[in-house]
Amino acid sequence: MPVAAARPIVLRAAERERLKKMAYGHKTEHRLRMRAQVVLHAARGRGNARIARETGLHLDTVRCWRGRFAEHGLAGLTDRERSGRPPSFTALQVAEAKALACRLPAETGAPLARWSCPELAAELAARGITGPISASTVRRWLKDDALKPWQHHSWIFITVPDFRAKAERVLDLYARTWQGVPLGEDEYVISADEKTSIQARCRCHPTLAPGQARAMRVNHTYGRGGALAYLAAYDVHQATVSGRCEPTTGIDPFMNLVAQVMSREPYASAKRVFWIVDNGSSHRGQKAAGRLTKAFPNAVMVHTPVHASWLNQVEIYFSVVQRKVVTPNDFTDLAQVGDRLRAFEDRYNATAQPFQWKFTTSDLDDLLARLDRHTADRQEQSSAALTA
Template sequence: MRLKKMAYGHKTEHRLRVRAHVVLHAARGRSNARIARETGLHLDTVRRWRGRFAAQGLPGLKDRQRCGHPASFTPLQATEVKALACRLPAESGVPLARWSCPELAREAVRRGIAAFVSSSTVRRWLTEDAIKPWQHRSWIFITDPGFRLKAARVLDLYARTWQGEQLGDDEYVISADEKTSIQARCRCHPTLAPGKARAIRVSHTYGRGGALAYLAAYDVHRAKVFGRTEERAGIIPFMNLVTQVMSTEPYASAKRVFWIVDNGSSHRGQKATARLTAAFPNTVMVHTPVHASWPNQVEIYFSVVQRKVVSPNDFADLTEVRDRLREFEDRYNATAQPFQWKFTTSDLDDLLARLDRHTADHYEEASVASTA
């Protein structure tokens, strides 16, 4: 029964089905020559499968274990290439900024790790441990001694909390900054619309039509943007933005309006805080940590502007840039929803703990390297 199921089963592999038919023909008393003629197999093939079935039964119809092609490289060679990839090229005396698979293969041969190794083999080895030496990311150590306090104040405001107390209905949180040097690049040839299997085509050559700064204030909880364009960023343009917002309701009569800003020259330090409070007594300026503008939510809005308005940059002049930004601002405000900000003070503490461990490991490695 099992032999017939193997011979006529729809899910049986073809090679097993053919071997089962050979055995069934033999069970009917047919000679090897006749079986070979009816199945189209070589006489020696028929004789082999009849003999294996007679000696081992059904398991004899399966392929025997094969040793396969001998390995071309040893595990040690693969490990040495991975170790090489985990070192900077300059440490190995190679004038490269970062490794690529062809360069690693060439260096492995030069060092005598292998007589020959292809870049595809190197890539396969690196993929096993997710090693990607051709990629790079920038990072910076925290230099602001008040990083935790400043960042926590911003995160608390996003959660509608200030100094341990909930904000009232007449208190608002504004995130503000400048997006500088938005250029008007007049393309030398008209931009072509997309088509079937074709992206938008923008001429590489262009004429410069000047640049401007886009200042924006984003109400974090109401998802409303106030923007303006200026010839350049600075103290006066920033105060113009503040006046634009604070002269409208509900901010003009609000109990408090918190302005979250980074440490740019337009609003840096205690002088900027005093200047803001003097102009509008119900405002409170809150600075993000130094070199950490990422907690400022208006940066998210600027990334939207960059993707949807500025790129690809194709404007006849600065007037067109101003009009496009103003119209997009109205379009955005019509449907905007608050950003789903999920990074809390607990996440901040976890991040700082990881950075502390990373910093300790970095200095430990540096001290070991200096004494080696």
């Protein structure tokens, strides 16, 4: 009986590129890698017998995938749907498992803070909803609806009545406006705060630099060399930072930072310098504002709303410091920490650009409107539950 001639394979550029990624990709499944190699060999005009010898596959296997690609292209290299064995669990059991995952464990009497897949599997079996079930099966069910009961996010409601007014003042200053009047060339906006408890952790073994296929290695065991506070004043529009290290935070350390900034030009002779601060104990309330103005008459303190430190741009700078200077923490003593922070200030000021602050008063109004709607919905649900 004559053997059928091998199907000719002609590849387009896009198909060839895709097949090469499949054939030589480290994350490609072995079965897909071999199928792609069969097609690439066939596109070079090689016969099925030769391909079988070079790939180590059976001749019939080579003939199969060569023919499947010739008929269906790349889609032909995937497995066809199979009926498989009947499902072990019903749709009702799956729905009840998801419903349980969407309830707080405390509501069900379980002494847990959050559900995990093993805990859910054990609870389903204990309640008789299912028989013995694996955690991986539960995880697969939850994945279908993007349910992750083991995760949590914190939130807080805005409760201060003057939130919008205080937030609007800060946002207007970022837009170079104060009480509806544009700021002049000799008026500046400073965002200031403290980054507390920066430790000096001296690793018991030297940190190893990264190498080929190896990340930087930092020894877990360390000795404590103390901690300091890093105070920084960030000029919002000039993108310059003035910082200092202090043993701790407080009124005096903060005023030392203010004096360091306000004694220099252009701030010493400026018409006004606005200091945006949060409600920390070092600069809280009208007493702090009066203390600042008494020491420097051209300085104006502006507080962010309570629980709104995210409006303070210096927090963005602190996040940069955390990523680029503090982590991983490997310092012999506090003097080295201070030297590194001061050196980074010089490096940052040489190239920094103002942050692209995009949250405006319009965005603030949208946020407050969404929160109001959410609060109203919660109140309606609570009222309905009480009257039910």
